[in-house]
Amino acid sequence: MSLVKKSGAVSMTLLAVSLSTLVATPSAYAAETAPSCIKRDVLNQPSGISVWLKNTCGTTKKVKVVIRFGGDSPCWSLKDEATKTWWYDGIGSYDRTVLC
Numbered sequence: 001m002s003l004v005k006k007s008g009a010v011s012m013t014l015l016a017v018s019l020s021t022l023v024a025t026p027s028a029y030a031a032e033t034a035p036s037c038i039k040r041d042v043l044n045q046p047s048g049i050s051v052w053l054k055n056t057c058g059t060t061k062k063v064k065v066v067i068r069f070g071g072d073s074p075c076w077s078l079k080d081e082a083t084k085t086w087w088y089d090g091i092g093s094y095d096r097t098v099l100c
Contacts, residue, residue: 031098034063038078040097048089053097055082061099068095075100 034040037057043050051065055078065073070092076084 031064031066031100034061034097034099037061038063038097042094044094048087049092049094051086051088051094051097053078053084053086055080063097064100065097066095067092069093 035057037055038061039054039056041052043052049067051073053063053065053076055061055063058080060077060079062075062077064075065086065088067073067088067090070088070090073086073088078084
């Protein structure tokens with residue numbers, strides 16, 4: 001096989017692997033929005049964003065906070081009636097709370 005054909009075959013293989021990784025990689029925007037039984041209180045301040053969460057679902061839920069144009073929170077496991085307060089002091093704005 002000529003060098004041109006080999007490099008073309010390698011390029012196509014790399015493209016296929018890259019595309020399959022892109023399609024298979026979940027993003028926060030593809031995640032399901034947390035149900036309304038996850039209570040949220042978002043306070044935007046000049047120094048950052050405070051997000052308070054409370055699980056009233058009756059079962060444990062795993063949730064995370066999505067920040068538009070910024071870093072998202074870790075994924076937390078909240079037992080029924082548990083609360084979590086998260087402070088974000090970077091650039092961005094609160095987008096939504098999702099299941100993770």
